[in-house]
Amino acid sequence: MLDVAVIEDPAAAEVSLDPVRARLLAELATPLSATMLAARVGLPRQKVNYHLKTLERHGLVELVEERRKGNVHERVMRATAASYVISPAALAAVQPDPAMSPDRLSARWLLAVAARLVRDVGALLSGAERAGKRVATFAMEGEVRFATAADRAAFAEELAGALAVLIARYHDESAEGGRPHHVVVALHPAVPSGSPAREPGSVVEDH
Template sequence: MPTPLPDQLLVESPEQALALLNPLRAELLSRLEQPASASEVARSLGETPQRINYHIKALEKAGLVRRTGSRQVKNLVEVLYQAVARTFVISDALAASAGVRGKLPEQGALAGLARTAEAMRRDALLLLERAESPGEADVPSAVLTSTVRLASEADRQAFVRDYLAAVEEVVRRYASPDESGEAYTAALAVYPRPERTEAQGKDEGADE
């Protein structure tokens, strides 16, 4: 019988806090309110068992999930995992500590990037369905991707600052003052281009 979960866990370690800011790991915790194997969770998410197993192991190491048993599936023994609580709250003392204060904004921005990318994917699929409807006009949209090489940290900071300011100016110039008209989503992202390896998707040792 599954062990009843505490409603809340106060997170007091930097390792746990950083794990919670990873969108996939946060999703895994929500799906592990009941005991499940990595393969079972992977099927529900449309992910590979190797990738999900890697992230569950990381959550187990951080003390956010625990092993609750195992079961025989054909010739394999699957380990069952369960989250240690239903919700997680980062303590005020941890959020204010010098060792974590710098890391949380960085990881939070990457988590926001992943959430924005997923939201854009969902919106694009809905708009594609809309565009295929009989009598529907073309859906106005645009996308621009570019790679820029920045020589130093100072250049990176200046580029991001000027980039944000330019986009904010365009938004202010064209935004309807009375909130009339159709609403559009304008998403902006700047991030280092990751190096991809042949092992990606199999061994997630270098995953986010």
């Protein structure tokens, strides 16, 4: 089982978003038969079997074991990953394009950049898994509490300057055999778990 799987196929994305199937995927973090799963979620075994076949057809669950109990043939299934991320590639016709309106102060542009990050890393990860290799990536995150909006702006400008210096120092356009890497740095207000800011239609106030 993978820690995280990226869903790039539109049909698989649609299947995973069904509330019942999403619940089944969550339960299948540990291997279960249709009978065991039906008891957990309170659905008829026939209906669970139907959903499992759909999930299996789209590569979201996999067979772990087949066993027989008397006259009953059981298939023990589990999810192919502990969690899933839907790539913007699944909505190729309407996926956001950061090149359309590059504005580093725009939250919508930040979302477009983040969507591209998910799409690109997802594609790299899928290719690496097929080739049996790892993807060379680096990520870090932190939290800073600003006293004022002016401090936040100053921090952003200093961060941008430091990043520009690093890029200028290490970028080598003429390096033979070199490979370009994409660098993304983002800054946004923290949203605590369970905060009203996560509710639809809520507004995060600036200061």
